Every structure is written in structure tokens, then in C-alpha cells.
Amino acid sequence: MTQDSTTPSDFATPETTEPTPVVAVVGRPNVGKSTLVNRLIGRRQAVVEDTPGVTRDRIAYDAQWNGRRFTVVDTGGWEPDAEGRAAAIAAQAEAAMATADVIMLVVDALVGATDVDEAAARVLHRAKKPVIVVANKVDDARAESDVSALWSLGLGEPFPVSALHGRGSGDLLDVLLAKMPTMPSADQRLENGPRRVALVGRPNVGKSSLLNQLAKEDRVVVDSVAGTTVDPVDSLIELDGETWQFVDTAGLRKRVKQASGTEYYASLRTQSAVEAAEVAVVLLDSSEPISEQDQRVISQAVDAGRALVIAFNKWDLVDEDRRYYLDREIDRELKRITWAQRVNISAMTGRAVTKLAPAIRTALAGWEQRVPTGELNQWISALIAARPHPVRAGKAPRVLFMTQAGIRPPKFVLFTSGRLDPQYVRFIERRLREDFGFTGSPIAMTVKARE
Numbered sequence: 001m002t003q004d005s006t007t008p009s010d011f012a013t014p015e016t017t018e019p020t021p022v023v024a025v026v027g028r029p030n031v032g033k034s035t036l037v038n039r040l041i042g043r044r045q046a047v048v049e050d051t052p053g054v055t056r057d058r059i060a061y062d063a064q065w066n067g068r069r070f071t072v073v074d075t076g077g078w079e080p081d082a083e084g085r086a087a088a089i090a091a092q093a094e095a096a097m098a099t100a101d102v103i104m105l106v107v108d109a110l111v112g113a114t115d116v117d118e119a120a121a122r123v124l125h126r127a128k129k130p131v132i133v134v135a136n137k138v139d140d141a142r143a144e145s146d147v148s149a150l151w152s153l154g155l156g157e158p159f160p161v162s163a164l165h166g167r168g169s170g171d172l173l174d175v176l177l178a179k180m181p182t183m184p185s186a187d188q189r190l191e192n193g194p195r196r197v198a199l200v201g202r203p204n205v206g207k208s209s210l211l212n213q214l215a216k217e218d219r220v221v222v223d224s225v226a227g228t229t230v231d232p233v234d235s236l237i238e239l240d241g242e243t244w245q246f247v248d249t250a251g252l253r254k255r256v257k258q259a260s261g262t263e264y265y266a267s268l269r270t271q272s273a274v275e276a277a278e279v280a281v282v283l284l285d286s287s288e289p290i291s292e293q294d295q296r297v298i299s300q301a302v303d304a305g306r307a308l309v310i311a312f313n314k315w316d317l318v319d320e321d322r323r324y325y326l327d328r329e330i331d332r333e334l335k336r337i338t339w340a341q342r343v344n345i346s347a348m349t350g351r352a353v354t355k356l357a358p359a360i361r362t363a364l365a366g367w368e369q370r371v372p373t374g375e376l377n378q379w380i381s382a383l384i385a386a387r388p389h390p391v392r393a394g395k396a397p398r399v400l401f402m403t404q405a406g407i408r409p410p411k412f413v414l415f416t417s418g419r420l421d422p423q424y425v426r427f428i429e430r431r432l433r434e435d436f437g438f439t440g441s442p443i444a445m446t447v448k449a450r451e
């Protein structure tokens with residue numbers, strides 16, 4: 001191995017929300033995790049403390065090596081109380097497996113594998129993601145001889161580095177890059193054909209009328225889109241310069257009306273339509289109170305995890321009086337979906353139907369929005385510093401780490417030291433929406449508490 005003190009000099013934090021692979025650095029206190037993180041991100045920013053177990057307030061960083069961006073998570077920030085260290089490191093390793101794409105287990109090569117290192121390794125044996133054993137504190141050639149003993153951890157070849165002096169860090173970054181997955185880019189989605197929209201609502205809200213209105217001559221109904229297969233029960237409709245696939249519209253077009261069992265039939269139809277779609281446009285009849293049946297349709301869309309637009313149809317029937325009551329109904333009945341956009345339309349007159357396509361686009365963008373782990377953790381530490389969790393029985397659980405585990409819809413995982421009040425989780429979700437948007441999309445929040 002060559003002597004090298006390379007640091008990633010081309011470090012930058014590009015303004016982008018493209019997903020980046022996450023690298024978690026785990027290991028017991030004092031093995032040099034923070035020093036290594038500094039080395040990997042190429043700046044002296046992660047605070048290095050000589051006291052083991054000191055909590056750092058920033059734990060995730062955006063980094064770049066050879067033109068590839070990734071996020072480095074320093075799990076030093078998750079370090080628990082001194083007691084139960086082996087259990088704590090197992091929890092740390094579990095968290096890393098749940099959230100990271102590559103895991104680095106840092107071991108002090110001069111000390112060798114301790115019981116705590118072995119506890120972490122045992123957990124990581126189950127990892128379905130690449131694990132790199134980093135043999136740290138190999139400051140010179142002499143220390144190299146200690147490295148091979150770390151094969152005993154059963155996690156493959158140990159890679160010697162000196163996080164402090166940079167020796168071997170370039171090689172380590174190359175190994176890391178080779179093991180990092182390539183993330184799907186936003187462009188890849190485009191090959192999947194037109195966006196799928198479900199037009200849903202209880203009987204008689206005006207679904208067929210809206211479909212007919214949308215499909216008028218000026219908005220060409222196309223029969224096929226190159227390279228895609230469209231189910232015969234669907235309609236392709238061009239709106240606002242884009243072709244959309246309105247799913248499961250055959251029944252609407254034929255204006256099938258069932259004499260009996262209408263509600264049951266309607267609910268099945270709603271279910272299959274929302275499941276086939278990416279975004280649901282839920283129609284409500286503005287001239288009538290928001291009913292339980294309307295609520296069920298909304299729930300079906302939200303529970304299926306679809307993006308959502310609420311269309312108040314028959315707006316031509318709304319006068320001042322009705323408007324007054326409707327505003328109150330909205331406040332009362334649609335409280336749980338304040339994040340959904342509302343458009344007031346008339347399928348009959350064609351009023352404002354052009355507002356549908358932009359609302360659908362916004363909802364889909366919110367549904368696919370992703371916040372990089374580094375940015376998210378900076379955000380959550382600032383939020384928690386400003387509004388800490390209330391103290392319960394002398395204790396306040398802390399949020400140790402937050403990551404966005406998925407999109408369509410956005411899913412977040414909060415790793416905590418103890419149970420969070422549901423109210424506090426809702427507070428985090430509310431602020432997340434205020435600061436990042438996610439308009440038109442449900443959000444899933446999972447809390448993983450380390451008891």
C-alpha cells in the first residue's frame with residue numbers, strides 16, 4: 001500500500017435533491033470514526049472529541065469523490081450512555097443496516113477486535129449491504145502487521161488507514177466507490193410512460209361529466225403512446241401539453257349505473273383505480289355537504305399512499321351562502337389533508353378545469369420529492385435545538401438521526417433514544433412540510449426507538 005494523504009479536494013455541496021448513496025460509519029467510541037468522517041468529507045468540520053461518547057450535533061455530511069456524490073453519516077452522534085455498550089453498538093449497527101447503502105465498521109487496529117467490535121460484527125453479518133472493515137490508526141508500515149488479525153471479524157478484508165494522517169484514505173475511498181450502488185436518476189422514470197391518474201368520488205359527483213369535459217376536441221384523446229401499452233379500460237387524454245393516463249375509466253365512459261349495491265360497487269371501483277394510479281383526483285360535490293362516503297374515498301386514496309388533488313365540482317351551483325358553509329366544512333372535515341391542493345371546477349361549464357393538470361403535477365412532484373440525508377439531519381438538529389421534546393418523568397427522548405427511506409410517497413425514519421410523543425412526531429411532520437413542501441402527498445413517519 002502506498003503512503004498517501006489524499007483528501008477529496010473537489011468537495012462541493014451541489015444544490016440538488018438527487019438521491020445519493022448513504023455511507024454509515026459505525027464502531028465503538030474512540031476508534032476514530034469522527035476523524036475518519038473528516039477525512040472522507042475532506043474538511044475539518046466534524047468535531048473530534050477526546051472524550052468517548054460525546055454527542056455531536058451534526059452527524060451527516062454530503063461528500064464527493066471522483067465526481068460521485070454520497071452522504072457520510074457519523075454514528076458517533078448516536079452514542080449512548082456508557083452502560084450496555086455492546087447492546088448499544090448492536091443498535092447502532094442495526095440502524096446503519098436499515099438506512100445506509102454501505103456500512104464502514106471502524107476498528108482500532110492497534111487494540112485489535114474487542115468484545116464490543118465483535119458484537120457489532122455479529123449484527124453486520126446479517127447485512128444485505130456491503131460492509132467495509134476499516135482498520136484505523138495504521139499510521140505507519142509497522143502497524144500494518146496488526147491488520148490481518150481483523151479478518152477474524154468475519155466481514156472480509158480489513159482495509160488499513162490512518163484517519164489522522166490520511167494514510168490509505170484514497171484507497172479506502174476507491175473501495176467505497178466500488179461498493180456503492182448507483183441510484184436511479186429522475187430521468188429513468190420518464191421511460192415509464194404517461195403519469196397515471198385516478199378520477200374518483202362517490203356516485204353523482206360528476207366523474208363522467210368531467211371525463212367528457214376533459215376529453216373534448218381541443219384536448220385530443222390519443223389512442224397510443226409510442227412504446228407503452230395502455231390498458232383498454234384506461235383513457236389517454238392530453239392536458240396542458242402532456243398526455244395523461246386516466247385509469248379505469250371504461251365504466252365512467254359507458255355511464256354504467258348499478259341499480260343496487262351501488263355504494264359497494266363504487267368503493268371497489270375506487271380501490272382498484274387508486275391502486276392502478278399514481279395520483280388520485282377526488283371529486284366532491286360542492287353543492288352538498290361533505291359526507292362520510294366522500295371521506296371514505298379520500299381515505300382510500302391516502303391509505304393507498306397516492307398523491308392527492310381535491311376537486312370541488314359543480315362550482316357553478318355555489319352561491320355566497322353555500323360558500324360560507326363550505327369554508328367551515330372544509331376546515332372541519334378536511335383537517336387531516338390540509339396538505340392537498342383544492343381546485344374549484346365545473347365539469348358542466350368547463351370552469352377552471354385547466355387548473356387540474358398543474359395541481360396534479362405539483363402533487364406528483366411532492367410525492368417524489370427527496371431530501372438528502374445530510375440536509376435532513378442539519379434540519380432536524382436545528383429544529384430540535386429550537387423546540388426540544390418535552391421532558392417526561394425526568395427524561396427527554398432525543399432524535400439521533402433522520403433519513404428519508406423512500407419516495408412515492410415520501411417515507412421518513414426517525415431513530416431516537418426512547419419513545420417520542422405522537423404529538424411531537426406530528427410537529428416534526430408539520431415542520432417538514434412547512435420547510436420542504438411535499439404538497440399533495442401523504443408522508444409516512446416511522447420512529448425507531450432504542451429502548
Ligand code: GDP
Pocket residue numbers: 027028029030031032033034035036048049050052053076136137138139161162163164165
Ligand atoms: P470516535 O469516538 O470513534 O469518533 O473517535 P475520534 O475520531 O473522536 O478519535 C478518537 C481519538 O483517536 C482522537 O484522539 C483521535 O485523534 C485519535 N485518532 C483517530 N484516528 C487516528 C489515527 O488514524 N491514528 C492515531 N494515532 N490516532 C487517531
Ligand code: GDP
Pocket residue numbers: 201202203204205206207208209210252313314315316317345346347348349
Ligand atoms: P358520476 O356518477 O360521478 O359519474 O357523475 P355524473 O358525471 O354522471 O354526474 C351526475 C350529475 O351531476 C349529472 O346530472 C350531471 O349533469 C351533473 N353534473 C356533473 N358535473 C356538474 C357540474 O359541474 N355542475 C352541475 N351543475 N352539474 C353537474
